[in-house]
Amino acid sequence: MTIRLDQVPLGHAFRITRVHWDILSNEEGRRLREFGLDEGVTVTPAHRGSIFSRDPLALTIGRMQVIIRAGQAAAIEVVPAT
Amino acid sequence: MNSAPIVALTGNPNAGKSSLFNALTGARQKIANYPGVTVERKAGMAALADGRMVKLIDLPGTYSLDPSSPDEQVTRDVILGRQAGEARPDALVVVVDAANLENHLCFALELIDLGLPTIVALNMLDLAERDGLMLDPAKLSADLGVPVVSTVAVRKRGLDDLLEAVDAATRAAQTPSAQPDLVAPQLHSSDANVRRRARDIAKAAIISETPVRRWTQRFDAIFLHPVAGLTILLGLMFLMFQAVYAWSEAPIGWIEDGFAAAQTWVAGNMPAGFLQDLIIEGALGGVGSVIVFLPQILILFLFILLLESTGYMTRAAFLMDGLMSKVGLSGRGFIPLLSSFACAVPGIMATRAIPDPKDRLTTILIAPLMTCSARLPVYTLIIGAFIPARPVGGTIIGLQGFVLFCLYIAGIVGALLVALVLRRTLAKGNNTGFMMEMPRYQWPRMADVLLALWQRAWLFLRRAGTIIFATTVALWLLLSYPKAPEGADVSQVEYSVAGRIASGIEVVVAPIGFNHDIALALIPAMAAREVAVSAMATANAIEVGDDEEALAQSLGERLQSKWSLATALAFLAWFIFAPQCVSTIAITRRETNGWKWPMFMVGYLFALAYIAAGITYWTAISFGLG
Numbered sequence: 001m002t003i004r005l006d007q008v009p010l011g012h013a014f015r016i017t018r019v020h021w022d023i024l025s026n027e028e029g030r031r032l033r034e035f036g037l038d039e040g041v042t043v044t045p046a047h048r049g050s051i052f053s054r055d056p057l058a059l060t061i062g063r064m065q066v067i068i069r070a071g072q073a074a075a076i077e078v079v080p081a082t
Numbered sequence: 083m084n085s086a087p088i089v090a091l092t093g094n095p096n097a098g099k100s101s102l103f104n105a106l107t108g109a110r111q112k113i114a115n116y117p118g119v120t121v122e123r124k125a126g127m128a129a130l131a132d133g134r135m136v137k138l139i140d141l142p143g144t145y146s147l148d149p150s151s152p153d154e155q156v157t158r159d160v161i162l163g164r165q166a167g168e169a170r171p172d173a174l175v176v177v178v179d180a181a182n183l184e185n186h187l188c189f190a191l192e193l194i195d196l197g198l199p200t201i202v203a204l205n206m207l208d209l210a211e212r213d214g215l216m217l218d219p220a221k222l223s224a225d226l227g228v229p230v231v232s233t234v235a236v237r238k239r240g241l242d243d244l245l246e247a248v249d250a251a252t253r254a255a256q257t258p259s260a261q262p263d264l265v266a267p268q269l270h271s272s273d274a275n276v277r278r279r280a281r282d283i284a285k286a287a288i289i290s291e292t293p294v295r296r297w298t299q300r301f302d303a304i305f306l307h308p309v310a311g312l313t314i315l316l317g318l319m320f321l322m323f324q325a326v327y328a329w330s331e332a333p334i335g336w337i338e339d340g341f342a343a344a345q346t347w348v349a350g351n352m353p354a355g356f357l358q359d360l361i362i363e364g365a366l367g368g369v370g371s372v373i374v375f376l377p378q379i380l381i382l383f384l385f386i387l388l389l390e391s392t393g394y395m396t397r398a399a400f401l402m403d404g405l406m407s408k409v410g411l412s413g414r415g416f417i418p419l420l421s422s423f424a425c426a427v428p429g430i431m432a433t434r435a436i437p438d439p440k441d442r443l444t445t446i447l448i449a450p451l452m453t454c455s456a457r458l459p460v461y462t463l464i465i466g467a468f469i470p471a472r473p474v475g476g477t478i479i480g481l482q483g484f485v486l487f488c489l490y491i492a493g494i495v496g497a498l499l500v501a502l503v504l505r506r507t508l509a510k511g512n513n514t515g516f517m518m519e520m521p522r523y524q525w526p527r528m529a530d531v532l533l534a535l536w537q538r539a540w541l542f543l544r545r546a547g548t549i550i551f552a553t554t555v556a557l558w559l560l561l562s563y564p565k566a567p568e569g570a571d572v573s574q575v576e577y578s579v580a581g582r583i584a585s586g587i588e589v590v591v592a593p594i595g596f597n598h599d600i601a602l603a604l605i606p607a608m609a610a611r612e613v614a615v616s617a618m619a620t621a622n623a624i625e626v627g628d629d630e631e632a633l634a635q636s637l638g639e640r641l642q643s644k645w646s647l648a649t650a651l652a653f654l655a656w657f658i659f660a661p662q663c664v665s666t667i668a669i670t671r672r673e674t675n676g677w678k679w680p681m682f683m684v685g686y687l688f689a690l691a692y693i694a695a696g697i698t699y700w701t702a703i704s705f706g707l708g
Binding site for chain 1: 299308413520
């Protein structure tokens with residue numbers, strides 16, 4: 001069962017199964033890859049926005065933490081990492 | 083032969099590149115701009131062990147050589163030798179964050195592939211070790227095929243080793259056959275194969291690691307908490323603005339005393355006449371009334387620099403992004419807009435970090451609406467003169483402070499509304515959003531902070547010494563000539579050239595309640611808002627002449643006796659919006675590469691200023707405050 005990265009609970013690790021590159025702009029896609037967000041990689045959503053909104057989303061990838069918007073996370077399909 | 087070899091420092095953002103550059107070059111830096119683009123060029127000299135000098139260039143932090151943002155374009159052009167006015171570097175130093183090897187090696191591989199003599203600086207090794215990561219630099223060097231030097235820039239560790247490696251690399255570069263032909267990068271850091279190689283090399287170099295960045299996680303649990311984090315951010319901003327006022331009181335007093343002493347000295351040691359008047363009334367009076375803001379600007383910048391260098395600023399941007407996305411901006415705009423409370427010029431310069439061009443343009447256009455420190459002299463003068471110092475209806479909040487607070491809020495609300503409109507009309511476009519790396523928390527290195535603070539102070543003083551000096555002197559001349567005939571029934575100010583120009587302007591601004599004083603102050607205030615105060619002071623000094631009773635009055639008291647409350651309030655409302663700052667217009671022209679946007683900015687802000695002042699004036703009149 002796949003879920004979108006913008007809908008998963010915080011604090012749990014997920015493996016990226018598919019990235020819908022077509023709904024991201026070239027710039028967004030490239031930036032995601034530069035951050036190391038690609039198919040097969042494990043990420044952990046760590047923080048989400050403030051009281052104003054659910055945006056943005058902070059993700060832990062390896063030893064790094066990156067910030068993306070929920071709109072971009074919606075293009076990423078994940079499964080719980082085992 | 084033989085100019086100093088050129089070595090370019092490159093690397094990902096947050097690799098600690100600037101600290102390394104500062105540590106290598108000390109204060110021997112030259113900051114300028116690349117021609118035609120808005121990217122800062124930082125160059126400095128470093129001495130090798132044998133006394134030979136190398137020229138270091140600090141390139142902007144980027145993830146790749148793909149030319150998608152101005153920063154990346156410059157990095158690419160400089161390295162490939164295509165940047166006008168910059169010779170191709172003889173060697174590269176690629177700075178990588180030891181704790182983030184896997185990701186930073188992607189760009190390093192792309193750069194090594196270019197074939198220039200390259201050295202990898204494995205930076206911030208101490209922070210990596212603090213987080214439980216042990217690395218093997220020798221193994222990394224063997225796998226990458228280039229020298230790897232461990233450095234801790236902020237503690238000045240590893241610098242000699244790095245310079246030694248630079249020495250060897252530049253010697254190798256002297257032989258002509260070693261100069262490869264650079265056409266275009268063959269590898270791309272976002273390419274899957276490159277990423278895999280980076281991952282493998284990084285893995286092989288790790289001796290041992292514990293899973294996470296403990297300290298950063300603990301801090302983030304508090305600072306990024308949806309409620310607590312926001313409360314802390316608001317608390318920090320409150321503390322910052324309090325400090326701007328509270329800490330600056332004493333130094334402002336010293337500066338005022340200093341200028342007063344200088345004026346007294348000139349009065350006592352120079353023959354009376356044209357030159358003495360020019361120096362006392364024009365130069366010292368005008369420039370002095372602006373330099374008094376230096377302490378406030380420095381305090382504000384100290385806070386901003388500390389928040390940036392500790393890594394907190396990215397957290398602030400994270401917290402504010404949700405709110406800012408509602409008006410079509412991104413959290414990245416938070417830092418430039420916050421800086422604009424000190425001065426819109428560095429604020430607009432800081433928008434370079436916003437990758438989306440429409441988002442960036444909107445942020446530039448609204449930056450002048452943040453209440454910059456140059457408005458403070460105007461606000462404090464008028465509030466002090468016209469708003470009674472009593473509490474607001476039964477509370478402990480002072481009315482004067484409340485009015486000042488309202489003026490700040492009016493600017494912020496105005497900015498958000500303008501952003502909303504612009505993002506739906508002129509700067510329409512999809513929001514590519516907010517993608518950035520969250521740096522680790524770090525103890526700031528005071529030498530770096532002080533150096534940056536000094537660079538800001540110098541920028542401000544140079545402005546005071548040039549633009550503001552020139553305009554106050556010019557205004558003084560225009561106010562003093564031609565001399566009104568003896569015994570005529572007209573004041574010197576009315577009779578002067580400036581007075582006559584002001585009478586023309588008065589026709590335009592009379593419907594919004596502005597009088598001759600204001601019309602006169604508005605022209606020189608185009609140079610800088612605070613000049614409005616020095617202009618009124620200069621005009622007042624000339625007008626008063628030797629009238630002892632009038633001399634005893636402060637400028638505020640004089641205005642109080644001449645202006646209605648409605649006029650004073652309209653004047654305050656005007657300055658929330660009016661784009662009266664040559665430096666801001668000039669920097670907008672430079673940052674947007676043309677006159678179109680600065681002209682638009684000036685136009686829309688003047689229109690808003692006129693409307694706001696008019697509404698304020700006529701509302702006040704209808705309440706009987708005329």
